[in-house]
Amino acid sequence: MDGPEALIARRIAQGRGLEPADLVIKGARVLDVVTATLFESDVAICGDTIVGTFGTYEGVETIDGRGLTVAPGFIDTHLHIESSLLTPLEFDRCVLPHGVTTAIWDPHEISNVLGTAGIDYALAAAAASIMDIRVNLSSCVPASPLETSGARLEVGDLTPYRGRDKVIGLAEFMNFPGVLNADPGCIAKLAAFGDGHIDGHAPLVRGKDLNGYLAAGIRTDHEANNYDEAFEKLRKGMSVLIRESSIAKDLHALWPLITPETSAFLAFCTDDRNPVEIAEEGHLDHMIRWTIAQGVAPAHAYRVASWSGANAFGLRDRGLVAPGKRADLVLLSDYEGCRVEQVIAGGRLVTDALFDARPAVAPVGLDSMKVAPVAATDLLTRGNRGERPVIGVVPDKIVTERLTLELGAEEGVVQPDHEKDAAAVAVISRHGVNGNIGRGFVKGFGLRAGAIASSVGHDSHNICVVGMDHADMAVAVNRVIALGGGFVVAEGGEVRAELALPVAGLISLEPHEAVREKLVALRAAASALGCPLSEPFLQVAFLPLAVIPHLKITDFGMVDVDRFEVVAQ
Numbered sequence: 001m002d003g004p005e006a007l008i009a010r011r012i013a014q015g016r017g018l019e020p021a022d023l024v025i026k027g028a029r030v031l032d033v034v035t036a037t038l039f040e041s042d043v044a045i046c047g048d049t050i051v052g053t054f055g056t057y058e059g060v061e062t063i064d065g066r067g068l069t070v071a072p073g074f075i076d077t078h079l080h081i082e083s084s085l086l087t088p089l090e091f092d093r094c095v096l097p098h099g100v101t102t103a104i105w106d107p108h109e110i111s112n113v114l115g116t117a118g119i120d121y122a123l124a125a126a127a128a129s130i131m132d133i134r135v136n137l138s139s140c141v142p143a144s145p146l147e148t149s150g151a152r153l154e155v156g157d158l159t160p161y162r163g164r165d166k167v168i169g170l171a172e173f174m175n176f177p178g179v180l181n182a183d184p185g186c187i188a189k190l191a192a193f194g195d196g197h198i199d200g201h202a203p204l205v206r207g208k209d210l211n212g213y214l215a216a217g218i219r220t221d222h223e224a225n226n227y228d229e230a231f232e233k234l235r236k237g238m239s240v241l242i243r244e245s246s247i248a249k250d251l252h253a254l255w256p257l258i259t260p261e262t263s264a265f266l267a268f269c270t271d272d273r274n275p276v277e278i279a280e281e282g283h284l285d286h287m288i289r290w291t292i293a294q295g296v297a298p299a300h301a302y303r304v305a306s307w308s309g310a311n312a313f314g315l316r317d318r319g320l321v322a323p324g325k326r327a328d329l330v331l332l333s334d335y336e337g338c339r340v341e342q343v344i345a346g347g348r349l350v351t352d353a354l355f356d357a358r359p360a361v362a363p364v365g366l367d368s369m370k371v372a373p374v375a376a377t378d379l380l381t382r383g384n385r386g387e388r389p390v391i392g393v394v395p396d397k398i399v400t401e402r403l404t405l406e407l408g409a410e411e412g413v414v415q416p417d418h419e420k421d422a423a424a425v426a427v428i429s430r431h432g433v434n435g436n437i438g439r440g441f442v443k444g445f446g447l448r449a450g451a452i453a454s455s456v457g458h459d460s461h462n463i464c465v466v467g468m469d470h471a472d473m474a475v476a477v478n479r480v481i482a483l484g485g486g487f488v489v490a491e492g493g494e495v496r497a498e499l500a501l502p503v504a505g506l507i508s509l510e511p512h513e514a515v516r517e518k519l520v521a522l523r524a525a526a527s528a529l530g531c532p533l534s535e536p537f538l539q540v541a542f543l544p545l546a547v548i549p550h551l552k553i554t555d556f557g558m559v560d561v562d563r564f565e566v567v568a569q
């Protein structure tokens with residue numbers, strides 16, 4: 001026998017204790033998330049598979065498990081690795097040590113810029129990473145018809161990827177108005193993937209509209225930011241993915257959902273989490289730790305972070321410390337505090353040498369700035385004094401308010417107003433498709449001067465700039481273009497801080513430690529301009545997301561998301 005048959009025979013022999021296992025964790029306390037109990041045991045591993053628990057085993061190699069608790073590897077059920085600002089392999093090196101052994105990636109950020117080349121990049125990275133990166137195919141590129149993306153993905157672009165290694169199904173179906181209105185393009189995608197997994201994205205969708213959205217075959221949601229909405233979705237059979245991103249922090253509202261009965265139907269996700277927060281707080285380990293600190297039984301929190309997510313996405317080979325399951329294991333020095341000591345990914349102890357041995361993945365999209373430098377006059381909103389729609393930023397939320405403010409004008413140009421905390425905002429099309437510039441105003445950035453610009457502008461990733469001075473806005477935008485993409489703070493005609501994001505205008509080529517340092521400097525520069533927000537760049541980056549209520553801005557202009565129409569250019 002050789003090949004799969006020999007491997008199965010080896011697993012049986014090692015599981016039965018007839019021969020030493022490849023690797024044994026000796027004398028640990030093991031978490032069983034099925035019965036929510038802990039038990040003392042060795043854990044025997046053959047290759048990438050757990051083969052023995054509830055027993056004593058000999059191992060070719062052993063790990064001293066005394067004083068440690070072994071939990072199933074954590075599963076981030078919905079994220080955009082691009083939002084970490086890191087390359088996927090740098091994300092792997094940054095996040096796997098936090099116990100996240102599986103990450104389910106929707107590469108719609110890079111796909112909005114590069115099209116299927118973005119999906120190919122994601123799959124190449126998934127083949128090289130140590131953590132098991134799975135890919136859901138980006139269902140809505142562009143996210144809405146009210147923006148200009150760098151590419152479009154129709155059903156015919158997606159179906160060739162079905163069944164590919166690492167591919168699960170269809171990623172977050174954000175165009176919920178398109179679903180509810182039975183838009184033909186949406187229906188075609190739902191039909192093509194209906195027999196598999198379809199992820200959802202349904203902020204504030206309730207009642208019979210939610211029933212219609214679910215009847216379309218959509219299985220999960222991560223956009224509920226309040227208990228009642230999440231509870232309704234849970235009771236209607238959705239897997240609710242509780243999110244703690246760097247900007248949308250829903251854990252504090254949703255942790256009470258986690259009970260003995262519901263924890264099998266809830267999962268954790270991060271959506272968009274950057275290296276500063278990963279370093280300062282953690283990743284899913286932070287979510288587990290924080291949830292337990294609220295009083296949730298530890299075993300239920302760990303179940304949400306492992307088995308429940310595996311089950312929701314059809315990953316039947318993982319999520320338990322049990323024979324036959326994938327050897328994704330987290331060794332904890334503090335069970336209630338979720339302090340990760342060591343991680344085993346696919347049966348391999350995670351070490352620096354393991355990361356160093358990965359094959360390289362070539363960067364893509366290094367020429368994604370297909371736009372000429374702008375002049376300050378390009379960013380002006382022409383008009384007279386009067387009332388106009390203004391985006392209301394809500395700290396730690398991506399939902400924004402639809403405000404109306406009276407703003408003054410000078411010589412036919414509408415002016416930012418520091419007293420009213422009304423900054424100018426513009427979105428500059430950057431994909432070489434057209435010369436669109438959307439212009440408007442936003443309240444909540446607290447700026448007294450200067451400008452903040454970003455080539456990360458969800459999800460079409462045009463350049464978004466917020467400022468109190470149009471000349472500084474142009475300086476910031478033009479530096480973003482010169483960098484090939486990035487975040488820039490400018491004041492008094494000077495660049496005060498910057499981070500280059502040359503991979504599709506979204507991702508840095510630097511190590512996560514360097515990206516973290518530059519993000520800290522950018523936050524400090526934004527704060528020096530008066531900005532009180534903990535995440536100023538993500539707040540800028542989410543202003544264009546026209547599938548999140550209520551008022552946003554794209555390269556088309558100000559978009560009323562509830563009425564799904566452009567309300568001001």
Ligand SMILES: Nc1ncnc2[nH]cnc12
Pocket residue numbers: 080083174201248271272398458459545
């Ligand atoms: N990056 C993203 N794209 C679409 N919807 C989101 N909701 C939160 N983050 C998002």
Ligand SMILES: [Mn+2]
Pocket residue numbers: 172174201222223
């Ligand atoms: Mn979403």
